[in-house]
């Protein structure tokens with residue numbers, strides 16, 4: 302990530318993406334789907350932005366009151382955002398379709414709406430996580446759910462929904478194997494409020510976004526156990542190394558892990574109490590049960606399910622991940638948070654790698 306580097310436009314005749322884009326659909330009317338829909342709608346006043354929501358009440362709140370009453374009630378939505386529960390209404394004719402459904406629901410959801418998605422329409426995935434059962438990344442879940450390959454970009458970075466809604470400066474990575482699609486996504490979303498770096502490292506961007514949520518649960522637990530800042534910094538640094546060890550084995554590039562979707566999002570999510578995943582960790586550290594914590598939340602904490610996939614990947618790639626796997630064991634109720642700390646502190650002393 303080098304914003305200082307001037308990148309000359311090699312081809313000034315490149316498509317004006319925003320000018321040629323007429324309709325964008327967003328699947329998933331939660332906090333992030335709504336936030337990214339809002340950024341798009343603010344970029345172009347006559348852009349038709351349609352959010353596919355689950356309930357008529359959600360649709361009415363957006364269409365009648367221009368608010369997402371369930372997830373972002375304090376924010377006014379642009380009037381060129383509308384909502385529907387009907388995929389046959391939301392999806393056909395879209396120039397881009399944004400995916401913001403939680404990872405564990407995505408495969409079945411996509412199978413249910415695929416007949417309304419043209420094979421040529423680029424899917425832009427915002428969801429961060431790994432399929433708990435198959436360990437698949439979203440770039441694998443999406444073609445599985447649709448039953449076909451689909452033009453795809455994944456977007457990930459330090460991007461709390463509420464700060465996007467406030468128009469606060471933010472940066473994200475748009476990664477795709479299709480360089481031109483990554484560039485088009487950059488042009489679609491970029492504004493004076495949002496910088497969009499392009500990347501070809503889909504694995505690196507996805508694994509960073511997925512594993513940082515698991516690490517955030519660990520960071521929250523340190524806070525919940527009142528173990529101090531030394532411990533917090535040490536656990537996050539160890540977790541960064543574990544993410545690097547696993548993601549590199551899966552083909553991720555080091556510069557990706559050190560960039561916005563890696564270090565950037567790790568710092569945001571591990572150190573800031575706006576994070577749902579970090580909050581789960583804090584409450585676990587304070588002794589609440591996972592059942593009570595999840596039962597009290599109306600939003601997803603993707604790290605909870607992704608932690609189970611990390612356990613399987615650690616075995617598959619034969620890589621030791623003491624912090625990330627401890628989170629999974631704690632979430633499975635196989636390990637107490639305090640015992641996890643003692644276990645990690647008593648591991649053999651090792652060289653820094």
Ligand SMILES: NC(=O)C1=CN([C@@H]2O[C@H](COP(=O)(O)OP(=O)(O)OC[C@H]3O[C@@H](n4cnc5c(N)ncnc54)[C@H](O)[C@@H]3O)[C@@H](O)[C@H]2O)C=CC1
Pocket residue numbers: 329330331332333334335355372401402403404406410427428429430460461462463599600601603
């Ligand atoms: N909220 C944030 O600040 C950020 C969230 N993300 C990611 O965005 C993705 C979406 O998360 P949020 O919008 O934050 O979650 P959320 O919990 O705020 O909303 C989830 C949305 O998905 C819908 N949904 C759940 N199950 C569904 C199903 N089976 N079929 C259809 N819709 C379903 C819910 O009704 C809700 O509208 C997650 O992977 C998250 O990690 C990424 C960056 C920032």
Ligand SMILES: O=C(CO)COP(=O)(O)O
Pocket residue numbers: 429458459460461514517566569570575576577578579601602603
């Ligand atoms: O991914 C996010 C910020 O980049 C949101 O984090 P949480 O899901 O932990 O709230």
